[in-house]
Amino acid sequence: MMKLTDFPDSRGHFGPYGGIFVAETLMEALEELRIEYEKARDDPAFIAEFEYELKHYVGRPSPVYHARRLSEQYGGAQIYLKREDLNHTGAHKINNTIGQALLARRMGKKRVIAETGAGQHGVASATVAARYGMECVVYMGAEDVARQSPNVYRMKLLGATVVPVSSGSKTLKDALNEAMRDWVTNVESTFYILGTAAGPHPYPMLVRDFQCVIGREAIVQMQEQAGRQPDCVLACVGGGSNAIGIFYPYLAHPGVKLIGVEAGGSGIATGKHAAPLSAGSPGILHGFRSYLMQDDNGQIIETHSVSAGLDYPGVGPEHSWLKDAHKAEYVAINDDEAMAAFHDLCKFEGIIPALESSHAIAQAKKLAPTMKKDQIILVNLSGRGDKDINTVAKLSGITL
Amino acid sequence: MSRIGQTFAALKAQNRKALIPFITAGDPGRGLTVPLMHALVEAGANIIELGVPFSDPMADGPVIQRASERALANKIGLKDVLAMTAEFRKINTTTPVVLMGYANPVERMGYETFAQAAKAAGVDGVLTVDIPPEESIGVSDVFKAAGLDPIFLLSPTTPESRVERVAAAAGGFIYYVSLKGVTGSANLDMDEVARKIAIIRRHCDLPVGVGFGIRDAATAEAVARIADAVVVGSRIVNEIETSPESEVVSRVKTLVQDLRRGVDAASK
Numbered sequence: 001m002m003k004l005t006d007f008p009d010s011r012g013h014f015g016p017y018g019g020i021f022v023a024e025t026l027m028e029a030l031e032e033l034r035i036e037y038e039k040a041r042d043d044p045a046f047i048a049e050f051e052y053e054l055k056h057y058v059g060r061p062s063p064v065y066h067a068r069r070l071s072e073q074y075g076g077a078q079i080y081l082k083r084e085d086l087n088h089t090g091a092h093k094i095n096n097t098i099g100q101a102l103l104a105r106r107m108g109k110k111r112v113i114a115e116t117g118a119g120q121h122g123v124a125s126a127t128v129a130a131r132y133g134m135e136c137v138v139y140m141g142a143e144d145v146a147r148q149s150p151n152v153y154r155m156k157l158l159g160a161t162v163v164p165v166s167s168g169s170k171t172l173k174d175a176l177n178e179a180m181r182d183w184v185t186n187v188e189s190t191f192y193i194l195g196t197a198a199g200p201h202p203y204p205m206l207v208r209d210f211q212c213v214i215g216r217e218a219i220v221q222m223q224e225q226a227g228r229q230p231d232c233v234l235a236c237v238g239g240g241s242n243a244i245g246i247f248y249p250y251l252a253h254p255g256v257k258l259i260g261v262e263a264g265g266s267g268i269a270t271g272k273h274a275a276p277l278s279a280g281s282p283g284i285l286h287g288f289r290s291y292l293m294q295d296d297n298g299q300i301i302e303t304h305s306v307s308a309g310l311d312y313p314g315v316g317p318e319h320s321w322l323k324d325a326h327k328a329e330y331v332a333i334n335d336d337e338a339m340a341a342f343h344d345l346c347k348f349e350g351i352i353p354a355l356e357s358s359h360a361i362a363q364a365k366k367l368a369p370t371m372k373k374d375q376i377i378l379v380n381l382s383g384r385g386d387k388d389i390n391t392v393a394k395l396s397g398i399t400l
Numbered sequence: 401m402s403r404i405g406q407t408f409a410a411l412k413a414q415n416r417k418a419l420i421p422f423i424t425a426g427d428p429g430r431g432l433t434v435p436l437m438h439a440l441v442e443a444g445a446n447i448i449e450l451g452v453p454f455s456d457p458m459a460d461g462p463v464i465q466r467a468s469e470r471a472l473a474n475k476i477g478l479k480d481v482l483a484m485t486a487e488f489r490k491i492n493t494t495t496p497v498v499l500m501g502y503a504n505p506v507e508r509m510g511y512e513t514f515a516q517a518a519k520a521a522g523v524d525g526v527l528t529v530d531i532p533p534e535e536s537i538g539v540s541d542v543f544k545a546a547g548l549d550p551i552f553l554l555s556p557t558t559p560e561s562r563v564e565r566v567a568a569a570a571g572g573f574i575y576y577v578s579l580k581g582v583t584g585s586a587n588l589d590m591d592e593v594a595r596k597i598a599i600i601r602r603h604c605d606l607p608v609g610v611g612f613g614i615r616d617a618a619t620a621e622a623v624a625r626i627a628d629a630v631v632v633g634s635r636i637v638n639e640i641e642t643s644p645e646s647e648v649v650s651r652v653k654t655l656v657q658d659l660r661r662g663v664d665a666a667s668k
Contacts, residue, residue, distance in 0.1 A: 011534060021503055021530045023459040024553035025580055027562070167465055173456060180458045185581035187557060284503040284530065285456060297477030298508030299455040 012201020018317035020200040022287045029187045034202040053098045058088045064221035069348040077371035081381040082218050091383030092242045093124035099210030101128035104191035111135045114193045115179040117172035118309035119151025121195030126160035136160040139178040141171035144308045151387050169302040172312045196239025197316035200287030211245025230378035232257035236359040238309050240316035242382035261363045263305035264332035274303035276315050277330040290317040306335040307355035337362040354383035403496040403524045404549050404572040408607045417624040419663045422633035424451035424467035426476030437488045439653040441495050444660030452481050452501030459529045461582040463634040478505040482521040489522035498525035515546035525549035525572040533569035540569045553577050567604035579612045583634050588613040594626040617662030624666035
């Protein structure tokens with residue numbers, strides 16, 4: 001695995017962010033995971049198996065595609081898409097779940113658990129559990145169960161148990177709380193497949209490392225197709241795993257501007273959003289320190305986004321560090337802007353994007369006209385939108 | 401010596417064990433917390449654990465999660481919890497109060513500001529569930545400097561090699577979480593708990609309290625035989641949840657009296 005920064009340090013800190021903020025019961029499990037992962041990443045057999053699975057099971061490399069009609073439509077920079085939507089299970093999530101399932105197998109764990117928001121990570125976890133013959137339990141906010149029903153059924157088809165979580169705001173953060181509670185109870189038999197580059201160390205590091213394949217491929221593919229690297233790279237940021245996966249290898253290319261796109265919900269000014277980097281402040285949640293959406297008492301605020309996968313009040317700690325270090329920039333895109341971009345990509349490119357990824361497309365729509373025609377924007381199209389058609393139809397006033 | 405240290409020393413001199421009940425501040429109502437605290441002391445509590453409500457209580461089971469939600473619905477924040485402690489201190493200057501909660505409300509207030517305010521309010525110890533010793537640099541020192549005991553957890557999964565490190569950061573007492581799981585979990589294996597406590601005592605001079613899985617006089621007695629303190633949370637919070645508001649104080653008092661009899665039976 002490549003190493004481009006000194007972060008995280010040995011205890012999982014990215015500057016002031018990250019760390020291990022969990023109850024004592026999980027400390028030893030996290031230490032075992034760290035030790036096992038550090039062995040695995042230097043083990044050629046582990047890396048070879050990971051790469052084999054990515055190629056033959058996931059279908060990697062995912063293409064980079066020049067979206068000519070969309071570029072023409074938006075006017076200005078050329079827009080390229082990194083097609084993570086073409087992966088098996090329809091999103092980047094599978095890169096990480098394969099890596100973690102292989103780790104689980106190395107550690108002799110037969111039961112895996114996962115949290116999920118949009119359901120993509122749940123599906124990717126259920127998929128690898130079936131692939132490697134493991135029991136799988138997925139925690140999902142009750143509200144997300146309702147708005148992502150196709151993915152719930154998909155997980156069940158794959159043999160997973162889906163547990164709706166009705167505490168708190170009934171979304172991703174509550175699913176994560178519940179997954180942690182399961183883990184603390186079944187810590188010796190269970191591997192927690194965390195879905196994003198967040199949580200306590202070593203998760204932000206290992207999820208990043210497994211997702212970095214996105215950026216590594218893109219660097220080669222951009223050179224092949226455009227003869228050069230893009231001027232800027234856009235990715236949506238919920239927990240931030242697809243973004244860190246494409247950003248991290250690009251940190252070696254300082255000329256490439258990295259822009260993370262958060263969920264602006266109804267608009268930052270309304271307070272109804274999920275954009276901690278744009279409008280939050282540092283705090284501690286789910287085992288790590290990072291930017292958070294919180295009130296003056298340090299209580300976590302409920303988030304709002306049309307996209308279940310971005311509906312999370314925190315963000316991976318490395319993004320907080322990249323923001324403060326001015327190595328990446330973070331902006332917010334509102335629900336309606338994301339919806340318009342969703343329809344644009346359907347109409348002009350024949351690609352139905354995930355609502356999450358539509359936020360990054362929407363930022364390209366704003367940015368492209370300010371750039372020259374020979375400049376390049378690379379958008380990480382992190383997932384496909386089949387799972388979102390009910391949501392989109394409902395917002396368009398259509399009953400399926 | 402801190403108020404917590406004095407309490408344990410006095411109990412030891414009488415060959416008695418400590419009973420530490422837990423309630424969530426602001427549950428079921430803002431005005432009931434201080435009367436409940438006094439009732440706990442009257443029923444035989446030696447130290448009070450006062451839960452600071454948090455929106456995402458990751459280490460808690462459903463009973464204490466719901467208590468936190470009720471308290472948050474009553475708009476209880478960390479400042480209110482400190483005010484309640486100060487109110488309690490107007491009458492009671494001897495029973496230690498330990499705040500138990502999660503890192504973020506304290507982080508938000510600022511560790512230094514919080515430590516000063518907590519000390520001024522009459523708080524004696526602080527247990528932030530999700531700040532392990534590794535992350536407590538600049539936290540437990542600040543607490544200690546302000547005269548607050550930083551309480552830390554040990555668990556069945558803590559390897560012996562870690563006990564010393566945790567003990568070095570800790571003050572007041574060690575809270576041994578007797579089960580893998582969240583608060584409110586089921587049955588205790590007393591032999592296993594006794595075995596772990598023996599390991600803890602090899603590396604640590606602080607009194608050892610045991611929590612999780614204690615639900616009646618019998619389990620309280622069994623734990624009191626092997627530990628220095630018995631911590632009871634979910635069982636009490638469950639009593640609060642299921643009692644009509646007018647009876648909350650009296651029913652909690654009856655329950656804690658029963659637990660006290662259990663703890664004292666161990667000393668006979």
